[in-house]
Amino acid sequence: MSASSITISTIAGDDILNAGEAASDLPISGTTTNVADGQTVTVMFNSGTFTTTVASNAWTLDIPAADLAPAVLPDGPHTVSADVTDPANGSANMTRTLTVDETPPAVTAALTTDTGASSTDGVTRDDALNGTGDANATVTLTEGGVTLGTTTADNTGAWSFTPSNLADGSHTITASETDAAGNTGTTSVTFTFDTTAPVAPSALVLSAASDSGASNSDDITNVPLPTFTGVGEDGATVTLLDGSTTIGTGTVSGGAWSVSATTALTEGANNITATQTDAAGNTSLASSVLNVTLDTIPPAVTAALTTDTGVSSTDGVTRDDALNGAGDANATVTLTEGGVTLGTTTADNTGVWSFTPSNLADGSHTITASETDAAGNTGTTSVTFTVLGSSRHHRIEARRRGLAYHMWHVEFICNQRLGREARGVIRSHHRPGRAHAPSPRGHGAHRRGVEALRSGFSPAEHKAKGSRCGALRVLRQR
Template sequence: MASEKTTIAVGETNIDRAASAGMSTFTVQQPVLDGAFDNAGDIQGNLAPGSITDDRQPEFHGQGTPGDTIVIQDNGTEIGKARVGASGLWSFTPSTDMGEGLHAITLIARDASGNESAPSAPFNFEIDVTPPDASQLAITGVLDTVGGITGNITSGAATDDARPLISGTSSGVPGHTVIVRVRDASGERELGRAVIGEHGNWTLQVDAPLASGQNMLRVYEVDVAGNETALTAPYRVTVNTEKPAAPVIESVFDDVGTPHMLLPGEVTDDARPTLSGTAPAKHTVQLYDGATYLGETVADARGNWSFTPTVALPEGPHNITATATDKIGNVSEPSGPFPLTTDYTAPAASDAVLSDDVGPVQGPIAHGSVTDDSTPTYAGNAEPNTTVVIYDHGKEIGRTQTNGAGDWTFTPTVPLTIGQHIRINSGDFERLDGGLGIDTLVMDGKSMHIDLSALGMKVQGFEKFDLGAGGNTLALSASDVLAGGVRDMVTADGKVQMLVNGANGDVDLLGGSDGWTQGGNTTVGDVTYSVYTNLAGTAELLVEDKVHVTIM
């Protein structure tokens, strides 16, 4: 039978009534599910459709017709009812835990007459109360990026980095949260949170600095539902940011030329002077020239250290400082500076004038001339504030200091020996004659060879020979000594004597009809000589001990 719909007016109210098979029904308004609320765990709040929650008794709420009863179904099964209040709102919280897994909540509204609405659209969500797998959750590294010593800090070690990078692993799902907690002397707190990435790795850059002293780090993992793992085993690091005491540069040793300790500000010709000082024991001492790193050494158990640069210091002024670094990388303030200047350039040879102030003829002494002044005054100009060394036949006879303008003067305290000093720098000469007196032939060249026996009368009148420093050679026989020497010139023993000086070089003693024997040593004017005598015992040659002698 077709249904018949009639309208009955009661007062001012219209009531729709349908008659069908003798029964009357009303259309019931479909209820609305506004959402669900999670009240459990660390992650709480409104649940969006399709979300995951660890709350097994979430609160559902929505709207309906005042007075209607809302029937709540989960996957088609009724789990409870709620009454719509006068405001049109309703809420429902299950009295028993809902099962873990997927849920689809639908609603049916039922009026007082028992009429029911069509079911609402499903509200889908998932309940997950299983904690993440923590089998591989761990802190695997704490990275120090501060100070002189950087790298990973193993558990139980110390660091000077109060904001290290913490990293670790997990078997959790990418997107899960790792919460890092720290316990220090002030208590325990959350240090920060990291999100698990691909392959289960995670990192946390510490923002608020770790406290000085021991810090115990532990982590736990939270999934999107708010399920938490237990805390991991502790990873301990000790933070120490206290700077060591600054080292002290106590001495700088120059071992080139005349070895001596340098004074601050002194000029040195040592390109690699040795620095020594003190620092905290077992600390690494770094040496700097201004901002240039020179190298490092380690202080011993008593705090003593020394350092010699492996690379020569460039010529010029230097300001040497040192820092000390402890085993975890804390660096001290720089030491006080030690200033010095390196100078490797020899000063230019001085222009000098030799002056005679004795007897009737006085004034400048020309090169090669004769003077009766055995202590002539030498004067000239050289590099300011340097030492001028004066030599006679290669032997130092004195020193003097230039002034700020470079001027200097020198007068020998010991009279010069009588005789000429003739200098040659090659064997290219026609004839050399020293004349009367005790005269010296000075060989200024290099690798020169003078053979008195071969030259004969081309070289005469010289009782002394100076081989210089050029590796020169003098060859002579006993006959040459007897012909050109002077009896008792150096020592009173009745023999005819000649004398040979030199910083190096060679003397070849020619045999001929009369050979040579080597005697002992003798000292003349603070110079040691080896004494050679001919077989006849009439000639004697004194050779400075720096010169090599070969008896031919």
């Protein structure tokens, strides 16, 4: 009598069961020796019992896929046991280890650098990829079924890959790795590849609201932080530069942009340009240069009496109210008094101007001369003077009444109780041929004609002090 025996053949080709293989029924087979046909073979696997019969010294059976699901069959080594009994030759048994590995490797993939303003928008000019997998595993990169290439993970599982000749546009690239059990792990990364720089911004202008002065289109302004506008690529970031210095940034919306400077322009000439950077980080060439002049300094304006008549040429007491001064060449100078505009005049090409008020009454006056330059800065100055003996009104009145008109500028000394010298003006109207100069005691009309005293005391003061004025001396007649 010979003893019976039984074998179990290699399971799943390598005694390793992967997820793909576990998706179908699993065949297990073997052979027998000295076992009669029809004898029962019992297979024990994962607490399950499965049977078949011997036929021609061989046996086979299938373990249903339902018994191989990960929920039922955990990963790891499992023992497969086969038993058979021959009535004549006794029993036989064999075991075999089956390693179950139904878990695919974990693979990750991402852009190495998501360039541009956002690092998470998936728009980039750099198509390099990286990720992780199993240590030392081979990672295959494909797109649309076309293999782009392979790379090997390092001993930590990290890998990197840069596609060759990837065209601009949208891409979905799949990274896959197959482990030793034959399980394949995959992941995908979708991004937009853009290596084309946008065109330079166009229509760069200084906004009308920031272009101060009489003209809102001459690019002369007194606004240190002005606003500029232009046209660009929707969504692009506009960088505003003065020479090579960034002075502001903004975003194109609806094809247009508006950027207010956050760094002040320099006094004088400024060379303004703009660039735009798209979502992928591609930067355009600079726009055409816009020459902008910043002028925050008011013009220097002077004003003075043209002629300070009388004994003193510096006392500001005059019978001539003509004014002159200096400003910018060819500028318009406006003359005002007490908020009332007296008139305007234009400086010549050297900046000199002159102006004579109309019908200026005798008395004290403060006249302001002002000039506003092209940037909108206004420079002002004032001149204060006293008009005494302005003859226009009196001459007109004399003619109306058929009288002759004379005006005397006189000096007279008041008594020593006042101790002051005064100058004044005496006017008289008289019949033709009867003019006479004033005397210290003077005709009453002469006394009534005293219109101002430079010393500041008045006829009422004279009377209160009991003073008398004498030593009257005619200086000139007009």
